[in-house]
Amino acid sequence: DTAVSQTPKYLVTQMGNDKSIKCEQNLGHDTMYWYKQDSKKFLKIMFSYNNKELIINETVPNRFSPKSPDKAHLNLHINSLELGDSAVYFCASSQNRGQETQYFGPGTRLLVL
Amino acid sequence: GNSVTQMEGPVTLSEEAFLTINCTYTATGYPSLFWYVQYPGEGLQLLLKATKADDKGSNKGFEATYRKETTSFHLEKGSVQVSDSAVYFCALSRTGANNLFFGTGTRLTVIP
Numbered sequence: 001d002t003a004v005s006q007t008p009k010y011l012v013t014q015m016g017n018d019k020s021i022k023c024e025q026n027l028g029h030d031t032m033y034w035y036k037q038d039s040k041k042f043l044k045i046m047f048s049y050n051n052k053e054l055i056i057n058e059t060v061p062n063r064f065s066p067k068s069p070d071k072a073h074l075n076l077h078i079n080s081l082e083l084g085d086s087a088v089y090f091c092a093s094s095q096n097r098g099q100e101t102q103y104f105g106p107g108t109r110l111l112v113l
Numbered sequence: 114g115n116s117v118t119q120m121e122g123p124v125t126l127s128e129e130a131f132l133t134i135n136c137t138y139t140a141t142g143y144p145s146l147f148w149y150v151q152y153p154g155e156g157l158q159l160l161l162k163a164t165k166a167d168d169k170g171s172n173k174g175f176e177a178t179y180r181k182e183t184t185s186f187h188l189e190k191g192s193v194q195v196s197d198s199a200v201y202f203c204a205l206s207r208t209g210a211n212n213l214f215f216g217t218g219t220r221l222t223v224i225p
Contacts, residue, residue: 004156033212040217041151041200041217041218041220042215042217042218043157043202043215043218044215045212045213048212056212090156090157092157100206101147101159101162102159102213103159104149104156104157104158105156106155106156107155107156
């Protein structure tokens with residue numbers, strides 16, 4: 001009965017590979033997000049979807065492509081992984097857009113070698 | 114623009130000490146303000162929030178008051194415990210926006 005779940009929890013891969021991270025929320029929320037947390041713990045929004053529609057696309061390389069098959073899922077696909085992509089990626093969801101509380105998943109720790 | 118400036122860490126305190134973590138913000142409109150906590154190896158959890166000026170958010174002994182005049186939302190706890198050791202993030206969400214703007218996080222370590 002986890003509210004926001006992500007898989008995998010850990011991902012170690014070689015430079016140049018393509019990988020995906022999956023996120024699912026069972027809260028019935030309309031809006032989902034991807035955040036990146038760097039090694040200094042700084043958190044930055046990457047993408048936001050509302051009812052499967054892309055709302056926010058920050059300055060993220062186009063090697064990163066989010067996909068929302070339905071409003072309970074928001075997956076993140078990364079092509080041609082680079083060393084600098086190593087980080088912890090957090091998925092989150094909220095009831096609506098705007099000033100709502102966001103609920104975070106446990107994070108996916110990505111290490112690119 | 115919108116930004117959050119948070120007290121640099123790390124902060125190390127003895128158990129039962131008083132905690133203050135400073136947070137100031139810059140925002141257009143009337144943002145909502147949040148404190149999130151990240152325990153080791155876990156995701157972020159909402160600790161408390163305030164949605165308008167002079168509101169006080171509180172949870173688990175932590176408090177923060179939304180001060181519009183000083184654009185601040187400082188986190189306080191009267192007596193910290195070892196279990197409070199975590200990274201604390203101040204964040205804002207502005208009117209009509211769709212994401213949170215986070216501060217840089219403050220790592221708190223409480224020693225017995």
